[in-house]
Amino acid sequence: MANNLVSASLEALIQHMDYYPDKPYAFNFLLTSRLFLQPYDLMTRVCHLCLEQGSGNELLDQIRLYEGAKKLVQLMTEWTEAFPHDFSDERMMSSLRDITHHVAGVDEYSLRDIQQATDRLVKRKSTLIQYEEEFAVLNSILAEHPASPESEERSGILSMCDDPIIFAQQLTHIEIDRMSLIGPEEFTQSFTVKNPQCQGSNLEAYVRWFNRLSSLVATEICMPTKKKHRDRVVKFFINVAQQCLDIGNFNSLMAIIVGMNMNCISKLKKTWNKDNTHRFKTLENLMDQSYNFKNYRTALHEMSNTADSTQEKIVIPFFCLLMKDIFILDESCASRLPNGHINLEKLEDITKPISQFLLWRQAICPFHKDETILQFLITMPIITEDDPLSHQSSIIQDAHSILFCSATEEDSFIHLNALGMRL
Structure with missing residues (x-):
């Protein structure tokens, strides 16, 4: 993590922050230190190290305070940029205001920098709060108006959009929007089930979106009463899945595959004609779990190295x-x-995939937004475990039973299930 260190005491690592090390070390430690202490405790200890005086020499104390303020502002800029969720804790915001107060009398350039960092943080927090409020309103509307999936008012997906390219593009909008709101710290916080910050997190909401999309696919295929209509819907989703692959949207691709693998769909033998079966198997093989999802990981690696920026x-x-x-x-x-x-070494291994996710999260979706399709995807009723349609109740099932995990791998899903998330 720092200078090829293999291990160090927690106190030594915190003290190393006093020197404001290279940026990767700062990010790695800010991310993984929460496995050992809360962000507020880390902030308190780092502030004490950077701003402490007491050498007995006024000139030396002033120099140390000046240097300490500069390093602390650098660290706070990195912290507020990479981990804005941490500052939902009012104690963190209070400490940030205290730091600004200290810096004001030390260095005008550092004061400017920390004020700019605070302004960016406030804007970011506002975006997060707005998202959470909109999400709460959406859940409230769905709870108050639980329309049945078999309602006569429900129009099939093809009557709303029959273009798989446009549909895949709208799925990609939702995926990127939800990815952009996930803080890197949510991954490490989720290691501890008892951590209250895990509940209702953006990370959990993203997993629930995957489950919803899978169930929506199965619901839409089950709804038509005529075979030829079901066949059209199956063909449509296979085309959407292919478009998702072409875009690089592996999450929606897998959600569609999971939805089409549910018992209620796989039992519709007459719906699965030869062409549909062949094309679906090709996509399914790409996401096959064999050799730890080797085919998918290869495709993901290739996709990650194809664009200029x-x-x-x-x-x-x-x-x-x-x-x-x-x-x-x-x-x-x-x-x-x-x-x-x-x-x-372990903390660095954990940080690598999270850092890669943050790079992917920066993508800008270039496609036009179709509000009608987006509304459909987010609000359209789907069949749930409590749905009275017994012949379709198998639509909702744990995705890990579809992924055919080994016993060892299955154990790794226990944590996600404890959070109320299906995989």
Whole structure:
């Protein structure tokens, strides 16, 4: 993590922050330190190190205060930019205001920098709060008006959009929007089920979106009463899945595959004509779990290296598998070594996939937004476990039963299930 260190005491790592090390170390430690102490406790200890005086020499104290203020502002700029969720804690905001007050009398340039960082933080927090409020309103509307999936008022998906390209583009808008709101710290916080910040997180909401899309696919295929109509819907979703692959949207691709693999769909033998079966198997093989999803990982790697810039390339990973990978990294070895030191190699291994996710999260979706389709995807009723349609109740099932996980891999899903998330 820092200068090829393998391990160090927590106190030594915190003290290293006093020197404001290279940016990767700062990010890695800010991300993984929460496995050992809360962000507010880390902030308090770092502030004390940077701003402490007491040498007895007034000139030396002034120099140290000046240098400490500059390093602290650099660190706070990095912290507020990378981990805005941490500052939902009012104690963190209070400390940030205290730092600004200290810096005001020390260095005008550092004061400007921390004020700009605070302004950006406030805007980011406002965006997050607005999203959470909109999400709460949406859930409230759905709870008050639980229209039945079999309602006569429900129009089939093809009457609303019969173009798989446009539909895949709208799925990509939702994926990128939801990815952009996930903070890197949510991954490490999710390692501890008891952590209240795990509940209702953007990370959990994203996994629920995957489950919703899978169920929506199955619902739409089950709704038509005539075989020829079901055949058209199956063909449509296969085309949408192919378009998602072409875009680089692996999460929607896998959600569609999971939805079309549900018992109620796979039993519709007459709906699966030879052409549909062949094309679907091709996509299914790409996302096959054999050899730890080797085909998917190869395609993901190739897709990640095809665009000229980070913002131009769209790479949306199969998110539940990404979570599983990070969770297994956490479970596979101890965070502390027998001597009590922090295992830095493990923390760096955890940080790598999260840092890659943050690069993918920067993508700008170039497609036109179709509000009608987006509304359909987010609000259209789907069949749930409580739905009275017994012949279709199997639509909702754990995705890990579809992924055919081994016993060892299955254990890694226990944590996600404890959070109320299906994989």
